[in-house]
Amino acid sequence: MQQAIAILDSGVGGLTVVKEVMRQLPQEKIIYFGDTARTPYGPRTSEEVVQFTRQIVDYLVQFQPKMIVIACNTATAVALEDIRSRVNVPVVGVIHPGARAAIKATQTGVVGVIGTDGTIRSGAYLNALKQISPAIQVVSRSCPDFVPMVEKGLFRSPETHKVVEKSLEGLSFPPMDCLILGCTHYPFLADTIGEVMGPNVSLISSADETAREISTILYQTNHLARSHETPIHQFFCSGEPAMFRHIAQDWLGEQIMLQPVVWQSPSIT
Amino acid sequence: MQQAIAILDSGVGGLTVVKEVMRQLPQEKIIYFGDTARTPYGPRTSEEVVQFTRQIVDYLVQFQPKMIVIACNTATAVALEDIRSRVNVPVVGVIHPGARAAIKATQTGVVGVIGTDGTIRSGAYLNALKQISPAIQVVSRSCPDFVPMVEKGLFRSPETHKVVEKSLEGLSFPPMDCLILGCTHYPFLADTIGEVMGPNVSLISSADETAREISTILYQTNHLARSHETPIHQFFCSGEPAMFRHIAQDWLGEQIMLQPVVWQSPSIT
Numbered sequence: 001m002q003q004a005i006a007i008l009d010s011g012v013g014g015l016t017v018v019k020e021v022m023r024q025l026p027q028e029k030i031i032y033f034g035d036t037a038r039t040p041y042g043p044r045t046s047e048e049v050v051q052f053t054r055q056i057v058d059y060l061v062q063f064q065p066k067m068i069v070i071a072c073n074t075a076t077a078v079a080l081e082d083i084r085s086r087v088n089v090p091v092v093g094v095i096h097p098g099a100r101a102a103i104k105a106t107q108t109g110v111v112g113v114i115g116t117d118g119t120i121r122s123g124a125y126l127n128a129l130k131q132i133s134p135a136i137q138v139v140s141r142s143c144p145d146f147v148p149m150v151e152k153g154l155f156r157s158p159e160t161h162k163v164v165e166k167s168l169e170g171l172s173f174p175p176m177d178c179l180i181l182g183c184t185h186y187p188f189l190a191d192t193i194g195e196v197m198g199p200n201v202s203l204i205s206s207a208d209e210t211a212r213e214i215s216t217i218l219y220q221t222n223h224l225a226r227s228h229e230t231p232i233h234q235f236f237c238s239g240e241p242a243m244f245r246h247i248a249q250d251w252l253g254e255q256i257m258l259q260p261v262v263w264q265s266p267s268i269t
Numbered sequence: 270m271q272q273a274i275a276i277l278d279s280g281v282g283g284l285t286v287v288k289e290v291m292r293q294l295p296q297e298k299i300i301y302f303g304d305t306a307r308t309p310y311g312p313r314t315s316e317e318v319v320q321f322t323r324q325i326v327d328y329l330v331q332f333q334p335k336m337i338v339i340a341c342n343t344a345t346a347v348a349l350e351d352i353r354s355r356v357n358v359p360v361v362g363v364i365h366p367g368a369r370a371a372i373k374a375t376q377t378g379v380v381g382v383i384g385t386d387g388t389i390r391s392g393a394y395l396n397a398l399k400q401i402s403p404a405i406q407v408v409s410r411s412c413p414d415f416v417p418m419v420e421k422g423l424f425r426s427p428e429t430h431k432v433v434e435k436s437l438e439g440l441s442f443p444p445m446d447c448l449i450l451g452c453t454h455y456p457f458l459a460d461t462i463g464e465v466m467g468p469n470v471s472l473i474s475s476a477d478e479t480a481r482e483i484s485t486i487l488y489q490t491n492h493l494a495r496s497h498e499t500p501i502h503q504f505f506c507s508g509e510p511a512m513f514r515h516i517a518q519d520w521l522g523e524q525i526m527l528q529p530v531v532w533q534s535p536s537i538t
Contacts, residue, residue, distance in 0.1 A: 024369075024372050024373055024401075024402070025401060025402075026402055026403070026404070027401070027402075027403070090489070092489075096485075096488055097485070100293075100481055100484045100485060100488075101481070103293050103484070104293055104477065104480070104481050131493065132293075132294060132296075132484060132488075132493065133293070133294075133295055133296075134295075134296070134497065135295070208373065211373070212369055212370070212373050213485050215369045215372070215401060216365075216366070216369060216482050216485050216486070217485070217486075217489060219365055219369075219401075220359070220361075220486060220489075224400065224401065228403065
């Protein structure tokens with residue numbers, strides 16, 4: 001049996017990572033968990049996010065994945081090291097891949113980052129960028145309206161443009177040449193964000209970059225899929241499955257095998 | 270003392286990797302070895318290239334590097350696995366990073382690869398691309414005239430355009446949307462190659478992509494430099510140092526600390 005890549009998120013945002021893994025690594029089997037019952041994670045405390053992430057990982061390890069991908073920037077910011085210390089397979093977050101891509105892309109040395117309150121408050125992108133390249137200048141902004149909009153499937157509504165425009169107003173000064181979409185939900189809004197930021201700012205999707213680094217690490221640890229059979233992916237969500245199915249099938253362009261999961265302990269929902 | 274990244278090449282080509290590592294990882298110390306006495310590796314037998322690469326690695330391990338980068342596509346194609354089995358630090362080649370970047374970049378699914386005779390003959394790019402993404406279409410061509418031109422410092426001569434144009438004639442059919450510069454010498458010629466291929470083909474530099482993946486692997490294995498002191502790099506070459514110094518200082522835009530190395534055993538020069 002082929003070992004899967006386990007990918008988790010607070011909701012549907014991690015599907016942007018799933019889509020890129022399906023495109024860049026078409027032979028890899030994916031198991032996905034969207035914690036739609038408790039989305040969004042952005043406004044929650046670090047303790048809650050760590051606890052929720054642990055619970056999802058505990059659920060996913062029953063499938064013996066070969067890698068765990070925390071496809072949620074908020075959870076990566078606060079729980080990556082904790083999860084790394086708890087499992088014995090590679091754990092990949094979505095913050096460093098975007099940071100490295102920005103360092104590679106920028107010519108001006110000014111990098112923008114947008115994310116949830118939790119991600120921006122944690123300073124995780126700033127730290128990741130400065131750890132590698134201390135001279136880089138970072139302009140950060142939280143965009144708390146974006147995730148609820150995407151989780152409701154409103155990423156092509158007429159109001160989206162207004163909300164995005166208002167959220168990003170004045171962000172491009174000082175003049176940055178790339179902007180990290182520091183939340184896996186944001187690629188759903190990439191077209192609109194691109195229009196608002198203009199052609200001189202290239203968008204860096206933490207989803208696309210994470211898929212690329214998953215490929216790097218699977219290769220380096222000798223864990224790339226050897227099977228040439230088409231993998232059958234599995235999806236789980238903790239909330240109402242209809243909306244999840246609708247968004248997932250629309251975004252991925254194919255039918256999905258979806259199973260709802262009901263958290264047993266009401267204290268942590 | 271800060272542990273260095275050891276980077277080796279048949280000559281000056283690996284300096285394109287050095288330049289990108291200096292830019293993307295400004296805190297990392299580099300030790301470079303250019304085997305200019307025996308360049309080019311492209312037309313040599315696999316056995317010779319493996320033997321030469323082993324000899325350079327044996328020389329470099331005296332500095333206790335934290336990573337070895339085979340910044341030569343020809344040597345990566347035939348010696349990567351051999352070197353991996355001989356040392357106990359991560360060994361990074363330059364073929365898979367370019368392959369992964371092409372898989373990420375391509376929208377048409379047609380990827381071009383240019384390299385030395387040795388690299389193209391080995392099928393290493395074809396294998397790396399197909400291993401990950403079997404449906405991808407690969408168009409390969411060897412360009413044996415490029416390395417000797419670069420090693421002589423002729424990368425801005427009036428003849429360069431003619432040689433590049435002739436070497437790449439008819440390559441863009443079937444219509445590819447990206448071309449891997451599958452030799453670390455080729456970024457020296459990137460402007461000319463870009464002009465010849467036209468604006469619809471994006472160039473993927475194995476040098477840039479390798480620097481990005483060095484960053485990924487150092488982070489994932491917890492080996493990023495912690496020091497904030499400016500690193501002092503060291504360069505070694507096996508051939509006549511004047512031309513190496515001239516090309517290196519021109520390309521890197523700074524003075525270098527260079528030490529010639531004379532191979533003791535004449536049987537392997």
